[in-house]
Amino acid sequence: MAEVSGRVNVAGAVCFRPGGRPHFFYRLHVCHGRKGEPKSFAWHEYRELILAVHQQLHAPLVWCWDNLNVHLCAQMKEFADEHQEWLRVVQMPAYAPELNPTEGVWSLLKRSIANFVAADLGGLVRIVKRKLKKIQYRPDLINGCLTETGLVIEPP
Secondary structure (H helix, E strand, O other), rough: OOOOEEEEEEEEEEEEEOOOOOOOEEEEEEEOOOOOOOOOOOOOHHHHHHHHHHHHHOOOEEEEEOOOHHHOHHHHHHHHHHHHEEEEEEEEOOOOOHOHHHHHHHHHHHHOOOOOOOHHHHHHHHHHHHHHHHHHHHHHHHHHHHHHHEEEEHHO
16 A cells, blocks of 8 residues: 555634524645645635635624744734724633634544544545534534633623
8 A cells, every 4th residue: 555645734713603603614724745835824824714704704703813823923913903893813822722612623523533544635635524514513512612611702
């Protein structure tokens, strides 16, 4: 069997509105292991995720970032500054995955594919998409990820 190289990165956002149905949005970044190919998301791919979430929800966003370098880059800060009318960015503490509901989604995903063996990178992409889509259609799971943080969403 030939060795398969590459990786699948996932960026995601869980969205909550008081009294509303929770939402989960994601984007994949597939790296085929080619020389010079970016191995992870660039700032503009995160920007596109934020824009897609805003467009889909038709609402202002409070976006909570962890401390990944690309989240803190000058271009991302400039983007946030340019969209202050609908985007408020909050920086999470240095290492606080327990406060991040998206970490709960990653835990659900990892458990659901723990024993999966992909024949190739395309197979891995398909199973990751399938499992994430199942999570998207389970508001109880998404709400559970928020509950695990101990955080509460209240009306302004």
